[in-house]
Structures are given as C-alpha cells and as structure tokens.
Amino acid sequence: MIEVRELTKRYGSTLALDRLSFQVSPGRVTGFLGPNGAGKSTTLRVIVGLHGPTSGVALVNGRRYAEISRPLYEVGALLDAGTLHPGRTAFKHLACLARSHRIASARIMTLLEQMGLQGVAHKRVGGFSLGMRQRLGIAAALLGDPGVILLDEPVNGLDAEGIRWMRGLMRTLAAEGRTVLLSSHLMSEMALTVDHVLIIGRGRLIAESSMEDLAKRFYRDVLVRSPRHLELGGILQAAGMSVSSGPQDRLVVTGADTATIGDLAAERRIPIHELTQRSATLEDIYLEMTDEAADHRTADHRGGGRKGLGSA
Numbered sequence: 001m002i003e004v005r006e007l008t009k010r011y012g013s014t015l016a017l018d019r020l021s022f023q024v025s026p027g028r029v030t031g032f033l034g035p036n037g038a039g040k041s042t043t044l045r046v047i048v049g050l051h052g053p054t055s056g057v058a059l060v061n062g063r064r065y066a067e068i069s070r071p072l073y074e075v076g077a078l079l080d081a082g083t084l085h086p087g088r089t090a091f092k093h094l095a096c097l098a099r100s101h102r103i104a105s106a107r108i109m110t111l112l113e114q115m116g117l118q119g120v121a122h123k124r125v126g127g128f129s130l131g132m133r134q135r136l137g138i139a140a141a142l143l144g145d146p147g148v149i150l151l152d153e154p155v156n157g158l159d160a161e162g163i164r165w166m167r168g169l170m171r172t173l174a175a176e177g178r179t180v181l182l183s184s185h186l187m188s189e190m191a192l193t194v195d196h197v198l199i200i201g202r203g204r205l206i207a208e209s210s211m212e213d214l215a216k217r218f219y220r221d222v223l224v225r226s227p228r229h230l231e232l233g234g235i236l237q238a239a240g241m242s243v244s245s246g247p248q249d250r251l252v253v254t255g256a257d258t259a260t261i262g263d264l265a266a267e268r269r270i271p272i273h274e275l276t277q278r279s280a281t282l283e284d285i286y287l288e289m290t291d292e293a294a295d296h297r298t299a300d301h302r303g304g305g306r307k308g309l310g311s312a
C-alpha cells in the first residue's frame with residue numbers, strides 16, 4: 001500500500017508537485033500517467049526517499065521510506081535503468097545489493113532465470129542492451145520479494161516482445177497481491193496493462209479511475225443501422241436526440257444510450273441491424289485531460305525548465 005498525502009516538491013522556482021494526494025492499493029496494476037514533466041519521476045523518487053518533499057508525506061505500508069529498516073523487503077523500485085556499474089556482471093550487481101539484506105545467492109540465480117538473464121549472469125552489464133538492463137533492474141527491485149513495486153517508464157526502449165513480457169510480469173506481480181505502480185507518459189502503453197489509473201498534470205492529480213470507468217465516462221455517440229433509417233432518424237430527433245448521417249446509411253446519434261434507442265425503435269416496430277456505442281479512445285481521453293497541463297508545461301519549458309515535451 002502506498003499513500004501520498006498533500007505532497008509538494010519545489011526545485012528552486014519549479015513547482016514539480018503541488019499538494020498531490022493519492023493511494024495505491026495492492027492486488028492490481030496502477031498506472032501513473034502524465035505528460036513529460038508532470039511530476040511522475042519526482043513522486044516516485046520521493047516515495048523511495050531519493051528526494052525529500054518540500055511538504056507533505058509519502059508512505060509505504062504506513063511508514064516513510066527512511067523509517068523502513070530493510071527496505072528491499074518492502075519496496076522495490078526501477079527508477080533509472082541507466083545507472084549500472086558497467087564493469088560489474090549481472091550477478092555481481094545483484095550480489096552487491098543483496099549483501100546488506102543477507103539475501104542468498106540462490107535467490108539471485110532464481111531471479112536471473114525468471115528475468116531470462118541466466119545466460120548472461122556472468123557477463124558485464126556494460127555490454128547489455130536497454131532491454132537487458134531493464135530486466136536486470138527489475139530483478140534488483142524484486143530481490144527482497146517486496147510487496148510494493150514502483151517502476152518508472154519500465155517499457156521505455158523495449159521491443160514488442162519485451163513489452164509483452166513486461167506486461168505479463170506486472171500482471172503476475174499484482175495477481176500475487178502486490179502493490180504495483182508504473183509510470184508512463186503514453187496511454188497506449190497502459191491501456192492493456194493496468195487496471196487502475198492515476199493521471200497527473202502539473203504536479204496535481206487530474207483524474208483517478210478504473211480503466212473501465214475511464215472509457216465509459218467518454219462515451220461519444222451511438223451508431224445505428226436500420227433499413228428504415230430516414231424514418232427512424234425522424235423519430236429519434238422528435239424524441240430530443242441529435243441525429244446526423246454516418247457511413248453507409250448509418251445514423252450517428254447523441255443524447256441517448258443504446259437501450260433508449262433500441263426501445264424506441266422496437267415501440268415503432270422499426271428493425272435495427274446494428275447499435276454500436278462509440279467511445280473516445282483511451283488515448284484521446286488522456287490527451288484531452290492532459291492537454292491543458294501539457295500546454296502549460298511547454299510554456300514553462302520555454303521559460304527554462306529542465307525537460308521539454310520534445311522528448312515525448
């Protein structure tokens with residue numbers, strides 16, 4: 001369980017987090033979404049004690065990170081796969097982390113196998129691809145078998161097979177009852193992976209929702225196909241709906257759901273050959289929600305911020 005309460009973080013004149021509050025529950029994959037510069041990495045860094053908050057608090061299982069005596073057993077994080085000692089082997093990298101927590105070598109080998117890295121366990125990480133580094137980073141995060149897992153842009157730079165693998169792993173970890181929080185600036189990456197989303201912009205929470213409800217909230221219109229479409233169009237309009245013509249003699253109807261349209265057509269004994277509820281794509285929804293935040297960011301960055309939207 002993660003709890004972030006009224007978290008504010010300033011870097012000089014930049015307000016990276018602005019009284020951000022949310023909770024992340026165990027047993028599901030939660031996506032932490034926002035445009036570049038929204039404050040995702042900052043939040044994750046504050047949760048694992050790498051950055052101190054200006055005010056507010058971030059708790060893992062009810063405690064600040066600094067108060068956890070053996071953190072690897074409680075929270076694992078993949079924050080930046082680039083920060084590996086290039087001269088160390090994969091095994092040695094994990095062994096160094098494991099030592100302070102008295103984690104056995106057998107656990108290291110099990111994890112390397114699980115991550116598909118057993119064949120390169122004794123190779124130097126300097127020669128690893130980004131995908132291999134990500135896998136090693138995840139092995140490190142899982143060393144102490146923690147109940148809370150944080151991953152910052154874990155699929156960045158992965159190929160299609162790597163992304164599929166990562167998705168499966170996230171879902172397995174959540175199904176085991178862990179709290180899994182992963183950040184991304186791409187809704188498309190999240191749509192298939194997460195059960196629940198937290199959307200942030202400008203350091204504030206914009207929305208929190210299950211993936212399913214998010215899609216439902218953005219129903220757009222209903223597509224109706226009927227051999228008597230002209231007559232039906234008139235009836236629907238008379239009932240107060242807005243009707244326009246769609247592709248192949250279909251009607252595009254707004255202002256009513258499929259049940260209302262279907263019932264009305266049945267009352268008038270008009271056959272219906274198709275009734276389709278159309279929603280905005282999750283990508284559209286996300287862009288709509290974060291548009292204002294992104295615009296603001298672009299303006300900020302012109303004023304000298306650290307990262308630009310150009311990196312999107």
Ligand SMILES: Nc1ncnc2c1ncn2[C@@H]1O[C@H](COP(=O)(O)OP(=O)(O)OP(=O)(O)O)[C@@H](O)[C@H]1O
Pocket residue numbers: 011014015016034035036037038039040041042043184185305306307
């Ligand atoms: N160490 C730092 N020093 C100064 N400013 C920082 C620092 N880290 C982050 N910022 C600024 O804080 C804001 C939030 O950045 P953060 O990296 O947390 O966003 P993000 O949502 O993770 O973005 P991205 O998707 O690009 O990683 C940005 O304006 C950024 O420029």
